[in-house]
Amino acid sequence: MIRLFDISQARHFCQPLAAPAPGVGQSLAEFHDKLRKSRLLAGSSDFHIHRVSLLNAIERWILFGVADYRRALDMLIPSNAPWAHVTLYYSSFFAANAILGMFGAWIHIRRLVDVENGDINNQILRVTNKIKSPNGYPGSHQVFWDLFYEGYSTFSPWIPKDLQSTTAPVNSNRVWQIDARNEVNYDMFRAHEGALSLKQHFRPNRLRSLRGSLAQQLEVTEAMLKLAIYFANYLGVSSQPYEGLEAGARPIALRRLVTKVPPSLATQSVLQDLFQ
Numbered sequence: 319m320i321r322l323f324d325i326s327q328a329r330h331f332c333q334p335l336a337a338p339a340p341g342v343g344q345s346l347a348e349f350h351d352k353l354r355k356s357r358l359l360a361g362s363s364d365f366h367i368h369r370v371s372l373l374n375a376i377e378r379w380i381l382f383g384v385a386d387y388r389r390a391l392d393m394l395i396p397s398n399a400p401w402a403h404v405t406l407y408y409s410s411f412f413a414a415n416a417i418l419g420m421f422g423a424w425i426h427i428r429r430l431v432d433v434e435n436g437d438i439n440n441q442i443l444r445v446t447n448k449i450k451s452p453n454g455y456p457g458s459h460q461v462f463w464d465l466f467y468e469g470y471s472t473f474s475p476w477i478p479k480d481l482q483s484t485t486a487p488v489n490s491n492r493v494w495q496i497d498a499r500n501e502v503n504y505d506m507f508r509a510h511e512g513a514l515s516l517k518q519h520f521r522p523n524r525l526r527s528l529r530g531s532l533a534q535q536l537e538v539t540e541a542m543l544k545l546a547i548y549f550a551n552y553l554g555v556s557s558q559p560y561e562g563l564e565a566g567a568r569p570i571a572l573r574r575l576v577t578k579v580p581p582s583l584a585t586q587s588v589l590q591d592l593f594q
């Protein structure tokens with residue numbers, strides 16, 4: 319069973335970071351690969367490195383989640399329908415990672431860091447290197463979503479009414495997003511069906527004309543992103559995550575980074591050779 323901070327404990331954990339210190343913010347995966355501890359105690363250097371790196375990761379999950387959502391909207395043509403769906407899935411996945419992170423949990427492959435003691439004066443995180451899905455799912459993404467929904471009850475009381483749809487697994491299936499993504503990504507019959515559906519039903523001037531699993535993934539992604547940003551604002555998450563990319567408050571940095579027009583490089587590529 320995954321354990322998370324309650325809302326006041328999460329607010330304490332997410333306190334804004336001071337000016338960045340060299341070597342503190344780093345890859346969580348690499349840091350934990352070298353770590354030989356099963357508990358991280360507040361006040362220790364290991365807890366500090368983990369917290370700083372996780373808060374930075376939360377901001378970056380939000381950035382890349384919003385960016386993937388933005389780019390998926392650019393791919394709503396029949397030939398790109400499957401990859402638009404996959405991109406929306408990862409946007410939702412990143413947002414869900416950010417939400418868990420704000421409440422003290424980090425999941426990576428088969429490793430879990432969650433809460434042993436949430437008391438504000440004595441926060442302790444536990445590190446588990448071999449985790450299992452509560453419902454016996456085998457894949458790493460399946461384990462993630464199973465644990466995500468397992469821990470949802472901790473923060474569901476603070477979810478705004480307009481985002482309550484995120485409190486339940488899609489179609490009552492904790493791994494629906496993975497199943498739907500895999501269908502269009504690995505089964506070319508289903509990929510073609512998705513392209514046909516887009517061609518037959520989608521009207522470029524009306525986003526809500528989307529149909530089928532792509533439309534459902536879009537709705538799930540939008541709600542998950544909104545919830546991640548809501549909690550980031552509510553809990554006061556603030557770090558220096560975009561160093562070298564952009565500066566400023568999150569809304570400004572996101573707007574500048576996400577709305578950039580991508581380069582038009584088709585004439586410099588081998589694209590024309592592929593049409594022969």
